[in-house]
Amino acid sequence: MHVWEENVAALRRSVHAGTSVSLLLCAGVAVYFLVTFDRPNRPLLLVVVGIAAAVAGVASVVPLEAMARRRLIAPFFLGWSIALVAIVAAAVAVENDPSSPFIAFFFLPMVFGAIAYPLRLVLALSAIDVAASVATLTFALEYEAADTLLFAIALLGAMLLCLYQARAHEEHLAEVARLSRTDHLTGTLNRRGFEDELDERLARFRRYGTPIGLVLLDLDGFKAVNDLQGHAAGDDLLRRVAASIDGAVRATDCAARVGGDEFAVLLEQSDGITAPMVAVRIVDAVSLHSAATAGAASCPDDADDAEELYRIADARLYESKRAGSLRA
Structure with a gap:
């Protein structure tokens, strides 16, 4: 439209x-x-x-x-x-x-x-x-x-x-x-852009059956970077993380900064098997700059609506945090 x-x-x-x-x-x-x-x-x-x-x-x-x-x-x-x-x-x-x-x-x-x-x-x-x-x-x-x-x-x-x-x-x-x-700092989508893109891809799934993967990524220790090195260093870290995410995914995938140190990635043609694999690849790429934790979910394997898909990916992210794992 x-x-x-x-x-x-x-x-x-x-x-x-x-x-x-x-x-x-x-x-x-x-x-x-x-x-x-x-x-x-x-x-x-x-x-x-x-x-x-x-x-x-x-x-x-x-x-x-x-x-x-x-x-x-x-x-x-x-x-x-x-x-x-x-x-x-x-x-x-x-x-x-x-x-x-x-x-x-x-x-x-x-x-x-x-x-x-x-x-x-x-x-x-x-x-x-x-x-x-x-x-x-x-x-x-x-x-x-x-x-x-x-x-x-x-x-x-x-x-x-x-x-x-x-x-x-x-x-x-x-x-x-x-x-x-657009997020002015990283050049990725912001939360509004992410939500619009997710809605569009879910509509495409309902029409054509195209599966969708969602990866949520949270940086570990980002607050310490801001506190010890200053906000300029924190901003630079966010930009480098965004660039690493872009380099780890395909052109058809879509990255967004949805919170202070939280990123989301929408994966085209990705199911319950490939989405966690891509999440691991993203964490590996980001680890050059910062430790990170990720959680993944997919449509239709886990959910077929935006709210539930996001909730599941977020829950898996925090399960990984509690387990002390840096990977999805």
Whole structure:
């Protein structure tokens, strides 16, 4: 799922902004109709405005949480914007006036998309918007080819600006998401990132049956390092331990710092036999810098939910500590 689709609160704000502006424009257009009611096709245009208001009303009550769970966020927003483009095209065609002010409304869906949508949706919406505007000007208003071309060039310029903005916004969101999941000291995942990754891998297990191993690692004597050598030495130790863990596992495995001196490693395609073996390998690698104790559990051999899997690995870690063993 795209990071944009995960932030339901931000999506709700986008819907609120889009529907509020839509209803405000509908009210403004209604006033425009009253002032120009002697012009042709005003009743039919009022119907078009009513449809626009109805679309905004429906969009405002869409259950975004349920749609996010079903991965329907992108289709909903793209469908909503396409409906707005169609409404603008209908208003221009019904008014049937080459100087219609509704022609300028073709720019609005792209502007909203640049502010609220990821790059791929802005690209799709912009292409549809440009095609719809060119078709409307050519066939409904019978614009001269040169006039249509100039308008299309202006719309394409706006499209490029919108794509630039959407890309910058997407990169910013991705960086914020990465920072929120990363431990700033070691560069591994933090607890939040670990929990998200564990949930994703458990979902993959339920769908494809891919086994998962979990190793919890606790450094022995880390407090003494901080007390005797200072926090800078402790920080350096944590960085070296994280690097050792990364070197002891595969690229498909995932390391995280989940506490002060506690690390967790998620193992891809690892069962109740291989997970303890990898735990021993990790302890061996870390022992170059610090004594450590590990505990391992696996899904589905030990548990198939996050809380129980973590509890079992943690219990085995402390069993090893009580036994005086430095290995899993």
